[in-house]
Amino acid sequence: MSADTANGKAKIKIDSASKVYETQSGYVHALDNFSSDIQERELVCVVGPSGCGKTTLLWALSGLHPLTSGTVYLDDVPVKGPHPEIGMIFQEANLLPWRNLIKNIEFPFEIKKLNPNDYRDRIQHLLETVGLAGFENKYPRELSGGMQQRASLVRCLSFDPSVMLMDEPFGALDAFTRDEMNLLLLKLWTENQKTIVFVTHSITEALFLADRILVMSPRPGRLTREFKVDLPRPRHLDMQMTPYFMEATKEIKDIIYASIEVEQHADG
Ligand SMILES: Nc1ncnc2c1ncn2[C@@H]1O[C@H](COP(=O)(O)OP(=O)(O)O)[C@@H](O)[C@H]1O
Ligand SMILES: [Mg+2]
Structure with a gap:
């Protein structure tokens, strides 16, 4: 069953999230009109190029950093500060x-x-x-x-x-340890039934872990695509060698590169 139809009620609702940082050298538009619903016990990965606003999105979900406009809801209640469930x-x-x-x-x-x-x-x-x-x-x-x-x-x-927000948690680890940690995370997720939003710039990691991948454009980060991962669970490392996995990797890479090109054309 697709996670977004699991119970019809979002655990986390991101409604038109935008963030503009005010810096000494001007405004930085980090996140633009980002909306998505995350279901209870869903494992969602967020991928996108460096600097596209992934961390900004995660901190907004945590309630620790306010949005410039838009709202994040947890169980239908706006998240306005640190939350015991997160x-x-x-x-x-x-x-x-x-x-x-x-x-x-x-x-x-x-x-x-x-x-x-x-x-x-x-x-x-x-x-x-x-x-x-x-x-x-x-x-x-x-x-x-x-x-x-x-x-x-x-x-x-x-x-x-009930919610775990993870910001490139295994990005600094060597590849073998990262594989191990990915398997461990899936085990913990299965046993503990958490809703997880996991930020990574590794498409492989995202595909291996996620029910659904939110693909972001370069800054200002927009949601370019929601990609449902069609791999059975439990996941095994061998799945990374399957034709489906490789095709899906290419598809997501293409989406990201296409959005980078659009950005460059807009700039130039
Ligand atoms: N506190 C801040 N003040 C000003 N600019 C920021 C701040 N945090 C992030 N930014 C800028 O916002 C953009 C998005 O940053 P971030 O959310 O960290 O991206 P990512 O996690 O995808 O690499 C970047 O251009 C970054 O320099
Ligand atoms: Mg980051």
Whole structure:
């Protein structure tokens, strides 16, 4: 069943989102009239060229940065500030170096004024799932990049948000670790039933993970195409070698390059 017809009610509704940054050298139009509905438990990837407004869109979804115009709704309620139902993961794991692993995982509980003792079983299960059980007392410097990102996945999921917003979380990892993390993310998503918006500039990663891909134009970022991924689940790395996967990669690449050309013609 297509995710956008799953229950007819959007978990996240992005309605005509636009963002213009005011800088010392003028205005930067980062996001232009972007609209899309994201269904509950859908995994949506956002791809587009560097600087097209992907991060701007994600921060708007988080409620941490306001839009210039347009509205983001979570369960039909406008998102106007940090939201307990939303967890974020960034390219850098952003672990605090002076805290050990478990103290890092407990950090959002302090911000959200929740008692981590109520979530002990959940945290332990997550640590086991990502292969970090036994590392609770290690400090970030003692963990590899992949382990740090595993820790940030646990930190995000530990307080059980219904939405995960991820900004190129595996972009700095080597290709093998990235494959591993993609498989791990799919496992966590299946077990935890989250709605995920995942930003990446890797078309391969987007196709491998997503139910649906939102393809963005160069700045100002517009939604050029919604691409439904026609691959069964569970996903396997071998699927990346199938004719469908390669054709879909080319199709999305063509959409992005066509929009870059349009932009260049408009400029020149
Ligand atoms: N805080 C900011 N102030 C001014 N300009 C910004 C700010 N954040 C992003 N931009 C600009 O907005 C555009 C989109 O940025 P961003 O959303 O980070 O793109 P992406 O994540 O797709 O690379 C870029 O031109 C960037 O330089
Ligand atoms: Mg970005």
